[in-house]
Amino acid sequence: MRLIQENKSNVKKTWQVIKNICNLEKNIRSPTELIQNSTQISDVHNHFANVGRNLAQNILERLKTNENVLLKVYKNDNTDPSNSLVLLPTDKGEIKNIVLCLRTLDQCNCYTLINSTHLKYLGVTIDQHLRWDEQIKTLSGRVRKLIYIFKGLRHIKDTQLLKSVYYCLGQSIVSYGILGWGGAGKTFILQLERAQRAIIKVLLSKPYLYPTNRLYNDFEVLTVRQLYIKTTTLTQHRLPCDPSRVNIRRCDVVYKTPKYRTKFSHKFFCFLGPFVYNKINKDLNLMSMSTFSCKQLLDDYLKLLDYDNTENLLAVSS
Structure with a gap:
């Protein structure tokens, strides 16, 4: 308390004192206890049940005192409660029993959550x-x-x-x-x-x-990859184009390509839509065509491409 009063005018030092008292310094080790394989959820409950006890024990060790001494100081001191920190004696198994009882209630009809690496939505496995x-x-x-x-x-x-x-x-x-x-x-x-x-x-x-x-x-x-290019181009063709965003110096650049720099983002329509459309538009001038004419022209164009040329349409130069 004396250190807090001495540094109350300096916010940074005040927080540093509180961190030292409460043992809140950063732990260099990775907190991997909760992601390790466990056969029962009781291990997780035990971990959280002991958090409060471990925190209180660390604080008492730093202050070099115990709960009974702090209780006497609290009863004999007339300090304003709003400016004090008190640690009252607690039952070591109290919190643990409360947490463990939460999963043994007879009225609980909750579904068991099972971790999964993929899910199926509308026929597509994600x-x-x-x-x-x-x-x-x-x-x-x-x-x-x-x-x-x-x-x-x-x-x-x-x-x-x-x-x-x-x-x-x-x-x-x-x-x-x-x-x-x-x-x-x-x-x-x-x-x-x-x-x-x-x-x-x-x-x-x-x-x-x-x-x-x-x-x-x-x-x-068409191959599978050519089907994807055709679907992507037709979908992008149906989207409205903002004339103010078109590069007037390059007529082939119809849609502005987003500046995504990761290879992961280069695999999705948000990037490949305008990117592939602008690439094909250099050769076919699709912008002025109807959707039906664009579809027929794309079929004829893609059927003439071999495997390497098809993959080059999706390739992003680094």
């Missing part, structure tokens, strides 16, 4: 790191299940009819929610593209080692 590996793994399995169905349809000689079946059963699965997860890493996208090529080979009765470029050229469909 993982904790937004890598979309779980979503793409799920889609790959659903696409490969179509092999049995397409095996019975591959005897149809009408290619346009086969393509319509593929659009209805295969591409509808691949393109669902692609605006969110389509910017995932190449390793994950390749997993889904292999499943896509597998059902196309079955549908066209092609051998296992049939070349990839020839396969897409024969069937005239």
Whole structure:
């Protein structure tokens, strides 16, 4: 109390005295007690139940006194309570029993919270790191299940009819929610593209080692990554453009690209939408077209691109 009174005119020193008394100095060690594996939630309860006792014990050790001495000082001192700090004797197991009883109430019907690394919302699996590996793994399995169905349809000689079946059963699965997860890493996208090529080979009765470029050229469909670029460009095309924000010195720059500097942000539509649109607009001049004309032109444009050129549309120069 004497130190607090001496330094009451200096706020910084006052707080330093309080930190020293209450043992609130920064701990260099990482507080990993609560994230370690535990078999029972009682360990967490015990940790919080002992926080107050440990704090009081540390303060008493610094003051070199005990609870009974402080109680006598409190009763004999006439200090204004608003300017005093008192530590009354407490039952060591009181707080612990109160906390432990909270989870044993008969009236408690709360659901048990289980930690999960991913969740499913509207048919899209969202993982904790937004890598979309779980979503793409799920889609790959659903696409490969179509092999049995397409095996019975591959005897149809009408290619346009086969393509319509593929659009209805295969591409509808691949393109669902692609605006969110389509910017995932190449390793994950390749997993889904292999499943896509597998059902196309079955549908066209092609051998296992049939070349990839020839396969897409024969069937005239887009790869998974090209579907994402097409969806992203069309979605951005429908958004209104502010003429005041357009760079008048560069007619190809229609939308202003956000200045996101992390590679993580470069995988989502908020960045890739205007970025990819401006890149394609250099070659196709999409701004003056209707949505239908833009869609047809994008199909013809993307079908001519190989794998490397397709990935270059998403590449951001450092």
